[in-house]
Amino acid sequence: MTDRIPAARLERLLLAAEVPNNGNRAVRVGELCLLVCNADGQFHVVENRCSHQKSPLEGGRIRRGHLSCPLHGVRFNLSTGEPLGALTRVPIRTYPVQIIDGFVAVELRDSGARPTGG
Amino acid sequence: MSQAVATATGRPEKVQEPALRGDPINAGRYTSSEYFRQEWQRMWMRTWQIGGVSYQAAEPGDYLVTELGPESVLLVRQQDGSMKGFFNVCPHRGTRVMAGDEGSAERFTCPYHGWQFDHTGVVVAAPNADDFPQGNPCGHLRMKPVQVAELFGFIWFNMDAEAPSLTECLGPNVVEEIGSYRMEKMVRVLNMSTQADCNWKIITDNFNEAYHVQVLHPELIPYIESQADICQFDLLRGGHNRGWFPAHQPSMLYQGESVPEPLASMVREWDIDPEQWQGKNRLADIRLEVQKQKRRLGAARGFAHYEHLKDYQLTDYIIYNLFPNSVITVGPDGVQLLRPRPHETDPQKCYFDHWWLVPEIEGRTMTPSPAGGPDLPVADAEHEFVEYGTKTLGTTTDQDLSIAAVQQKGLSSAAMDDFYLSHQERRVQRFHEVLNDYVEGNTAARSV
Ligand code: FES
Ligand code: FES
Numbered sequence: 001m002t003d004r005i006p007a008a009r010l011e012r013l014l015l016a017a018e019v020p021n022n023g024n025r026a027v028r029v030g031e032l033c034l035l036v037c038n039a040d041g042q043f044h045v046v047e048n049r050c051s052h053q054k055s056p057l058e059g060g061r062i063r064r065g066h067l068s069c070p071l072h073g074v075r076f077n078l079s080t081g082e083p084l085g086a087l088t089r090v091p092i093r094t095y096p097v098q099i100i101d102g103f104v105a106v107e108l109r110d111s112g113a114r115p116t117g118g
Numbered sequence: 119m120s121q122a123v124a125t126a127t128g129r130p131e132k133v134q135e136p137a138l139r140g141d142p143i144n145a146g147r148y149t150s151s152e153y154f155r156q157e158w159q160r161m162w163m164r165t166w167q168i169g170g171v172s173y174q175a176a177e178p179g180d181y182l183v184t185e186l187g188p189e190s191v192l193l194v195r196q197q198d199g200s201m202k203g204f205f206n207v208c209p210h211r212g213t214r215v216m217a218g219d220e221g222s223a224e225r226f227t228c229p230y231h232g233w234q235f236d237h238t239g240v241v242v243a244a245p246n247a248d249d250f251p252q253g254n255p256c257g258h259l260r261m262k263p264v265q266v267a268e269l270f271g272f273i274w275f276n277m278d279a280e281a282p283s284l285t286e287c288l289g290p291n292v293v294e295e296i297g298s299y300r301m302e303k304m305v306r307v308l309n310m311s312t313q314a315d316c317n318w319k320i321i322t323d324n325f326n327e328a329y330h331v332q333v334l335h336p337e338l339i340p341y342i343e344s345q346a347d348i349c350q351f352d353l354l355r356g357g358h359n360r361g362w363f364p365a366h367q368p369s370m371l372y373q374g375e376s377v378p379e380p381l382a383s384m385v386r387e388w389d390i391d392p393e394q395w396q397g398k399n400r401l402a403d404i405r406l407e408v409q410k411q412k413r414r415l416g417a418a419r420g421f422a423h424y425e426h427l428k429d430y431q432l433t434d435y436i437i438y439n440l441f442p443n444s445v446i447t448v449g450p451d452g453v454q455l456l457r458p459r460p461h462e463t464d465p466q467k468c469y470f471d472h473w474w475l476v477p478e479i480e481g482r483t484m485t486p487s488p489a490g491g492p493d494l495p496v497a498d499a500e501h502e503f504v505e506y507g508t509k510t511l512g513t514t515t516d517q518d519l520s521i522a523a524v525q526q527k528g529l530s531s532a533a534m535d536d537f538y539l540s541h542q543e544r545r546v547q548r549f550h551e552v553l554n555d556y557v558e559g560n561t562a563a564r565s566v
C-alpha cells in the first residue's frame with residue numbers, strides 16, 4: 001500500500017511443457033537463479049541453490065513432491081522448502097506459482113531482485 | 119465349528135518343528151547394555167535386513183540410505199541393474215557420506231573434505247590427493263561393502279560379508295510362499311515410523327505369539343481366528359516362523375448367529391448376501407464361499423494377483439516372522455511390514471516401522487488403511503515419523519505398543535523371574551534360543 005513496497009510483476013519463466021514429469025529446469029531472472037520443478041504434474045519454483053553448501057539443485061531427483069540435492073542428498077519439500085536429514089535445518093526459498101497461458105509464472109518485485117514468497 | 123472349516127479348506131503345510139531346548143529367558147536381555155552390545159556384534163551384524171523398496175532405486179545412480187542401530191548403510195543401483203551396498207562411512211575421517219534418505223547421484227561426495235566415491239564405493243577424487251604420504255587415496259580406498267540382495271520387491275542387506283545368501287537363510291518354502299504374493303508389483307502406500315520405550319525384542323515377542331489377541335485385539339473376533347487350536351504355528355528352519363490365521367470367518371470366540379460387521383461388508387463386496395449365512399453351521403462355511411467367489415470374480419474385477427494364490431491365501435492372513443526382526447504379514451489384498459529396529463545406544467528404546475503395500479488394481483485409486491483413518495491413495499507414500507501417542511499407527515499396533523512400555527518397566531524389576539511360556543507361545547521360546555545361538559556363537563545350532 002505504501003510506496004516502499006514496489007509493485008509486483010508476473011514473470012513468465014518457461015512453458016510448463018518444457019519440464020518433464022519429475023524433472024526440473026534452471027531459469028535465470030536478472031540476479032535470481034530459479035529452479036522450475038514438475039512434481040507429478042504439480043509445478044513448483046524454488047531457489048536453485050542448496051541451503052547446505054550452496055550447490056545448484058538442478059538435476060536433483062524429484063519424488064513425492066521432494067527434491068534431493070545432487071551433492072549430499074538433503075531432500076527438500078518443494079511446497080514449503082523445508083529440508084529432511086541431518087545436514088541442514090535451513091529451508092530453501094519457494095515461490096508461489098501460477099500457470100498462465102501454459103507458462104510457469106512467479107510474482108517478483110524489485111526488478112526480480114526480491115521474491116514475494118518464502 | 120471352525121475347526122472343520124480350517125482343516126477342510128487348505129492351509130500352509132505343517133512342517134516338522136525343531137525341538138526346543140527350554141533355554142531360560144530372563145529380563146537382562148531386554149535391559150542390559152552389555153547384552154545389547156553383544157547382541158549387536160554377534161547377531162545384528164550378521165543377519166539380513168530390509169533396507170527399502172526396490173523401486174526407490176530404480177535407475178542407475180539411484181540410492182537409498184537406511185539406518186540400523188548405530189550404523190547407516192548406503193544402497194546403490196548399478197549400471198547393470200544390480201544393487202551394491204556400503205557402510206555409509208567415509209574412510210578419510212568417518213563422516214557419514216550421504217545424509218538424505220534417497221536420491222540420485224553421479225558420484226557420492228563426502229560433505230566434510232569433499233572426497234568423491236563412484237557407484238561401487240571407491241574413492242575417485244579427493245582434494246589435494248597427492249598430499250597423502252601413505253599414497254593417493256583415489257582408486258584404492260573405499261566405503262566398506264555390505265552384502266545386498268533383492269527379494270519380494272525389497273532391497274535387503276547383511277553387514278556380514280561371509281553370511282549365507284538371503285535365499286539360503288530363508289529357505290525355499292518361505293521364498294516361494296511369500297513370493298506368490300508378487301510384492302515386486304506392489305506399491306507402498308503407507309510408510310510410518312515411531313520410537314517406542316521398549317527393547318526391540320518386546321515387539322518381536324508380541325508378533326511371535328497370538329495368545330494376546332483375544333485380550334488386546336477383541337475387534338478382530340468377527341473376522342479373524344486367533345485361537346491356537348484352530349490356527350497353525352510353525353517353527354521354521356533358521357529361526358524364522360509362520361503363523362496362519364484363517365479369516366473371512368468369525369473366531370470360535372464369536373457368540374452370535376448372524377454375520378457380524380465388518381465381515382458382512384467384506385462378503386457383500388464379493389456378492390455374498392450375509393442374510394443367507396446365518397446360524398453357526400452356515401457361518402462356518404462363509405470363508406469357503408468367499409474363496410469361491412474370489413476365484414470366480416477376482417480376475418474380471420482386476421485382482422490379477424489372485425491367480426498366483428492358493429485358496430486359503432485368498433481369505434487368510436499369514437504372518438512370517440523372519441529372524442530377527444522382519445515381520446511380514448501377507449493377506450489377499452496387501453502385505454504389511456511391521457518391524458522393530460534397535461536403538462543406536464539404548465537397550466530400553468527402539469524404532470518401529472509400519473509399511474503397507476498393495477497391488478495396483480485397475481480403476482482403484484484409493485485403498486483402506488491398516489492404520490485406521492481415511493482411505494489411502496494408491497501411490498508411493500512419503501515417510502512419516504510419528505511421535506508415539508500423537509497420532510495412530512493403526513488400531514492393533516496402538517494396542518500392542520500400549521503394552522510395550524509397561525512390560526519394559528516390569529522387566530527392569532528385581533521381582534522378574536524367567537518367562538513362563540505356554541505351548542502356543544513356543545515361537546517366542548524358539549526365537550530366543552536362536553538369538554542365544556548367535557550371541558553364544560553356536561553357528562551349527564542356529565541354522566537348524
Ligand atoms: S549442498 Fe546440498 S546437501 Fe550439501
Ligand atoms: S571425512 Fe570424508 S572427506 Fe574427510
Ligand SMILES: [Fe+2]
Nearest residue numbers: 324334514518
Ligand atoms: Fe498384537
